[in-house]
Amino acid sequence: MSNILCEFPYNDHKHIALVKLNRPKVLNALSTDLMRELVDKLFELDDNPEVRVIILTGNDRAFAAGADIAQMVEATPIDQINNNRFRSWQQLAQITKPIIAAVNGYALGGGCELAMHCDFIIAGDSAKFGQPEIKIGTTPGAGGTQRLTRAIGKSKAMMLAMTGEMIEAKQALDWGLVAKVVPSTTLMQETYETAKNIANKAPVAIKLIKESVNKAFEMSLSDGVDFERRNFYLTFSSSDQKEGMRAFLEKRDPEYKGN
Numbered sequence: 001m002s003n004i005l006c007e008f009p010y011n012d013h014k015h016i017a018l019v020k021l022n023r024p025k026v027l028n029a030l031s032t033d034l035m036r037e038l039v040d041k042l043f044e045l046d047d048n049p050e051v052r053v054i055i056l057t058g059n060d061r062a063f064a065a066g067a068d069i070a071q072m073v074e075a076t077p078i079d080q081i082n083n084n085r086f087r088s089w090q091q092l093a094q095i096t097k098p099i100i101a102a103v104n105g106y107a108l109g110g111g112c113e114l115a116m117h118c119d120f121i122i123a124g125d126s127a128k129f130g131q132p133e134i135k136i137g138t139t140p141g142a143g144g145t146q147r148l149t150r151a152i153g154k155s156k157a158m159m160l161a162m163t164g165e166m167i168e169a170k171q172a173l174d175w176g177l178v179a180k181v182v183p184s185t186t187l188m189q190e191t192y193e194t195a196k197n198i199a200n201k202a203p204v205a206i207k208l209i210k211e212s213v214n215k216a217f218e219m220s221l222s223d224g225v226d227f228e229r230r231n232f233y234l235t236f237s238s239s240d241q242k243e244g245m246r247a248f249l250e251k252r253d254p255e256y257k258g259n
């Protein structure tokens with residue numbers, strides 16, 4: 001059985017791909033194989049000109065309950081170096097198209113880190129987030145101490161990582177970890193509506209926004225603003241910028257070509 005499922009389920013919108021984590025018996029524990037399959041699939045979608053937005057999800061019980069503990073329990077540091085566990089995680093950052101995490105159930109440890117690698121998170125009201133690695137004698141390892149701290153601040157990140165406690169979706173919203181909370185039963189529909197909104201925008205400008213926002217974590221404010229301005233200038237070499245502004249002035253809907 002494949003660890004990853006990919007569908008184009010939205011007949012009225014061919015530009016949206018849905019990727020599902022598919023190890024339900026172990027709450028989508030993130031084995032190295034799963035991570036490799038996920039990254040391969042994301043690269044394939046990133047290269048497919050038809051695809052404009054990717055939704056990443058799990059199932060009702062779990063987005064993902066972390067890295068696969070059974071796979072790690074007896075590992076040595078050298079095993080981990082030799083199996084390149086983190087290469088897939090580093091490759092996630094190379095995806096240029098928007099990825100929305102649609103989270104129901106548990107997003108714990110590596111599962112929370114995977115959701116935070118996405119561009120934003122929409123959570124069902126059943127979602128639970130946490131970095132519980134401390135409960136099994138270790139620490140977050142795929143960016144949890146860094147991305148969670150940037151998302152919710154030092155004090156709350158310290159508390160979550162040091163206690164291993166989970167927070168509910170509403171709390172995650174109040175703390176700025178997730179963009180939106182919706183009823184769990186309508187999570188996929190609501191996420192689709194947001195994906196559709198983005199897929200109807202100029203695709204190159206969307207990629208440049210992703211790049212510019214991500215630079216906010218890497219650069220000083222003045223360097224980041226300079227980077228943003230250059231991306232802004234760059235959009236003026238696209239037909240989509242001309243189309244978007246002309247359509248506004250002509251009071252019609254734009255038709256973007258992605259160039």
Ligand code: HXC
Pocket residue numbers: 025026027029030065066067068069070106108109110111132133136139140141142
């Ligand atoms: C392997 C896991 C797993 C995991 C759950 N399972 N989480 N297997 N790795 N991370 C398996 C269980 O062993 C069990 O298998 C089945 O999934 C159902 O889980 P239960 O525990 O029976 O379910 P429940 O009682 O509802 O509890 C749910 C839960 C709990 C609270 C989410 O499963 C849990 O605490 N899981 C571990 C969470 C965690 O510590 N995550 C961090 C991992 S370290 P069987 O065969 O018994 O049915 C990490 C580091 C990342 O993520 C570093 C970067 C790579």
